[in-house]
Amino acid sequence: MTVYLNGQFLALEDAKVSVLDRGFIYGDGVYELVPVYGRRPYRLQQHLARLKRSLAGIRLTNPHTDAEWEAIISELIGRMPFADQGVYFQVTRGVAKRDHAFPAGVAPTVFMMSNPLVLPSHEQIERGVAVVTAVDERWLHCDLKTISLLGNVLARQLAADAGATETVLFRNGYLTEASASNVLLVRNGVIVAPPKDNQILPGITYDVAFELAREGGLPIEVRPVSKDEALAADEMWLSSSTKEVLAVTALDGRPFYGGKPGPVFRKVHALFQASKTA
Secondary structure (H helix, E strand, C coil), X not given: CEEEECCEEEEHHHCCCCCCEHHHHHCCEEEEEEEEECCEECCHHHHHHHHHHHHHHCCCCCCCCHHHHHHHHHHHHHHCCCCCEEEEEEEECCECCCCCCXXXXXXXXXXXXXXXXXXXXXHHHHHCEEEEEEECCCCCCCCXXXXXXXXXXXXXXXXXXXXXXXXXXXXXXXXXXXXCEEEEEEECCEEEECCCCXXXXXXXXXXXXXXXXXXXXXXXXXXCCXXXXXXXXXXXXXXECCCEEEEEEEECCEECCCCCCCHHHHHHHHHHHHHCCC
């Protein structure tokens, strides 16, 4: 397997990072994951815009222009034997003596790899998936896609322990997101989701879902959603680059409103599949 590290394409086993890298010591960095369909990156410009926002949010200079990022990503995609890929890349603040303050004059570490894109199975799409709920105990800058993911890891493990796909999170009685997904609801035919504030990641697929809903003539609302309203919704979906749009049909061990994907999900899912080849 070929990966990219600091200007070089290397065999995975030859790619080495110092133990003093601030990504390893502090989780001091950001990341992105871009889905690739038929060797074509999906919404790459939106992913690069979010990367720039995350870098600015942690005060780390972007090491590449958009054109340079595109060239590196294209080269890596071309070196892979599979057509559908998930390109993961991260930027850390680099290697320096351990000290909380930012080091001066240190080059960032840039790492990139690509794996086969694993999407929901036919059974998951047709039957939906199970989730559990938990209190959102993460930090207050969830809008930055940082590699400091311990809060998300602990939340995701709650789902794994229960044999579920995701953990849906609530902070102060309001829906935020899931451990590695955005969450959308349907109430009386209206698609509803929390606003993109500091408490949720500004998901690319979240945006795509709303864009496609508008084009399909479906009503939408972006506003705070209480836990009671979320649990009483007609439909609940997860969205992410690897889940695409996925229906929730069981919640905390109980069937969720009929235990099968709803009609609004079916329509948006079909619109999303069509958008991948548009």
